[in-house]
Amino acid sequence: MSDDQKPPPGLDEKLSYHTSGGLEVEWLPPLPIKYYTVAHIVQNDKILLGYKKRGFGQGKYNGFGGKVEPNESSLQAAIRELEEEAGIKAPLKHIGVLLFIVNGADKTFHIDIYYAEEFEGTITESDEMKPEWFSLSTNDKDGLPPVPWDKMWDTDHCWIPLLREGKPFRGRADFDKGESGVFIPRRWWYGLLDE
Numbered sequence: 001m002s003d004d005q006k007p008p009p010g011l012d013e014k015l016s017y018h019t020s021g022g023l024e025v026e027w028l029p030p031l032p033i034k035y036y037t038v039a040h041i042v043q044n045d046k047i048l049l050g051y052k053k054r055g056f057g058q059g060k061y062n063g064f065g066g067k068v069e070p071n072e073s074s075l076q077a078a079i080r081e082l083e084e085e086a087g088i089k090a091p092l093k094h095i096g097v098l099l100f101i102v103n104g105a106d107k108t109f110h111i112d113i114y115y116a117e118e119f120e121g122t123i124t125e126s127d128e129m130k131p132e133w134f135s136l137s138t139n140d141k142d143g144l145p146p147v148p149w150d151k152m153w154d155t156d157h158c159w160i161p162l163l164r165e166g167k168p169f170r171g172r173a174d175f176d177k178g179e180s181g182v183f184i185p186r187r188w189w190y191g192l193l194d195e
């Protein structure tokens, strides 16, 4: 197996190589794991994302989510955060795991990634997130804007399309923090879970 095809440290399941980059640098050393969630509503060619108004990732578009609290499961946290941040309830399905490390930080983010094709309730802006629909298709018929990749976490484009296909995946993305506080992707790897 060539070096770019080999899963990174921390991903122990059987995976088929999907995509990778930044191969000229080493993976960052392991750090204690903290658990997070992120949830997306995907309906055919459209995806619901939120503009993060405050806190970590402010100014970026992302799915809805946050920290898993001590007395809840990851799925419970994902459902709770989706309701708190977007005002809706959805039958979330687990589809991915992203290990995310920032050079110089004190933890590894273990992010459980969820999606649903349906939801109940009225999509509502919260203190933290402004929800908006985007088109995953290049020739959109509904007049929706395309997914704003340049205002999202780098490497999200590697896995967001897998949500529409319902393909389980695992990934790791190591970032450096640039001078003005911008996050620069350093090394990343994504694989599909063997079924």
Ligand SMILES: CNc1ncnc2c1ncn2[C@@H]1O[C@H](COP(=O)(O)OP(=O)(O)OP(=O)(O)O)[C@@H](O)[C@H]1O
Pocket (backbone or CB within 6 Å): 036, 037, 038, 055, 056, 057, 062, 063, 064, 065, 066, 067, 100, 109, 111, 153, 154, 155, 156, 173
């Ligand atoms: C490449 N890197 C990344 N790609 C995609 N999503 C990422 C991410 N890095 C963090 N995320 C998500 O960003 C949210 C932060 O959560 P965050 O707002 O800090 O948590 P929570 O709502 O619990 O915070 P407060 O308690 O309100 O401070 C949370 O959904 C987490 O999964």
